[in-house]
Amino acid sequence: MEFMKLLVVDDEALVRQGICQGINWPEYGLKVVGPAADGLEALEIIRQEKPDIALVDIRMPGMDGLELLKRIKELDSGIKVLILSAYDDFTYAQAAVKLGAFDYLLKPVEREELIEAVLKAKGVRREEREKLKEEERLKALLSQSLPVLREKFWEELLRENSLSEEAIKEKAVFLGLELDTSTGYWGCLLVELENLRPEAGEEEKQLSLLKLTQALGEFFKARGIRAYILTQPNYRAAVLVKVAEGEEREWEEVAFNLHEFLLSAGHEVSAGVGSLVRLNKLYRSRKQAEEALGYRFYLGRNSIIFIKDVEPPQEDFYPDVYEREEELLPLIKRGERERALKLLQEIFAEIKRAKVAIPAVKWWVFHIISLLARALYELGEPPDTLWGQRDIWQELESKRALEEVEEWVKELLSLFLDYLEWKKGNKNKWILGKIYEAVEKRYGEADFNLQSLARELYFTPNYLSFLFKHLTGENFTDYLTRFRIEKAKLLLKDPRLKIYDVASKVGYTDAKYFSKIFKKVTGLTPAEYRDIA
The missing domain is CATH 3.30.70.270 (Reverse transcriptase/Diguanylate cyclase domain)
Known part of the structure; x- marks a missing residue:
């Protein structure tokens, strides 16, 4: 139990003794400090002990009860002061209440009345202490929250209809x-x-x-x-x-x-x-x-x-941009790559010069992509043939600069034109031969893949993947993996080669990953295959 402190201040020794010893204050959760025989002595005890409740005689030599009450009020200590007086004088009582006395008790005070008054003061004091603790806790939380509150303050200033x-x-x-x-x-x-x-x-x-x-x-x-x-x-x-x-x-x-x-x-x-x-x-x-x-x-x-x-952007295209678009579409359909890409570049230069509004630019670009998709349908192919699972609209939305949009449109247009050339059938066998030749030559390089092959042959990865699958019925990555594993089988017959040596020679830098792929393709680990071979 947490005890509150009780101070008794009276110039009569018998009264002090009677109050301090005549009642079992610890039984009521109170610890007696002092006592004091006058106001000056009481002030010293208050500064040292910081009592919660004080029983103060109103008439004492030197500093009387009212003067002590005034000093206590100045200290702002929260002490609950109960005045003890032998005089039933309204003027005294009025002065005591004005100075903040909690209660005014007449001597001789009955034991039960005194205990009741002190316990009432104790209850009020406890509530005040709990409230003070809660305020201190909230202040601590507020102090911790100040960085967040400051940021909210600035955010509020950045919104319209701001603060006065x-x-x-x-x-x-x-x-x-x-x-x-x-x-x-x-x-x-x-x-x-x-x-x-x-x-x-x-x-x-x-x-x-x-x-x-x-x-x-x-x-x-x-x-x-x-x-x-x-x-x-x-x-x-x-x-x-x-x-x-x-x-x-x-x-x-x-x-x-x-x-x-x-x-x-x-x-x-x-x-x-x-x-x-x-x-x-x-x-x-x-x-x-x-x-x-x-x-x-x-x-x-x-x-x-x-x-x-900043200059205000044009909300729409100039008429001549639409006219250039009408020139562009026939070039695309005829597969005239060089002229189509050159004209596209000129259109984007006009867009940049005119500062066409961004939404209008993206709408026009999506319109062009839609025309390419329709052209694919007319050729009997869905757009997924070239674009796979790509989210074209999301890709366009992610572009932050006009030059990025231009490069992106050129990539899609080149992919479409690659497809047209393939459709004509002029390069099929030559391209497939180049792919097989490159695989035979570079399968042992760890960085050899579809992307590096596409760069070597000047095609986009999507188009090359589509073309290989169309001509062979097999994904390029699957073919390359199978080719490497077949080469690995031959190497595993040489007992002088470690497993990691074999992996490195067929393009795998991680021996564990190589073993995993080998087992997936053959059903055996490299070691198991070597034992059988």
């Missing part, structure tokens, strides 16, 4: 942020990672974002610039910087230097830079930064774009 200046000041003080809302300007710079692999997992992407925010922090810390950095959706970071009035040009210099620093540190990023605004209008700069970052579509990756340099 008065609300900003109030919240900033609460969060311990030194913000002067009456002077200077604020700008938002939005940084986006460019080198995230599409197949990367969430952990890898978040780790890349964390490295970026750390680099941003290092940049500003090294230059003594106060900046606030927030992570944003789509693996972006928002940088908020204050610029003093009259030093607006410094904002552009900071942005340029930051972008150069990030690129030199190996971070592939593009950045959009908003204009300078007052703090309560920071959401405007954030919106402008996002708009500027979108302009990267025309300038390419690893760009820095200022909103002041």
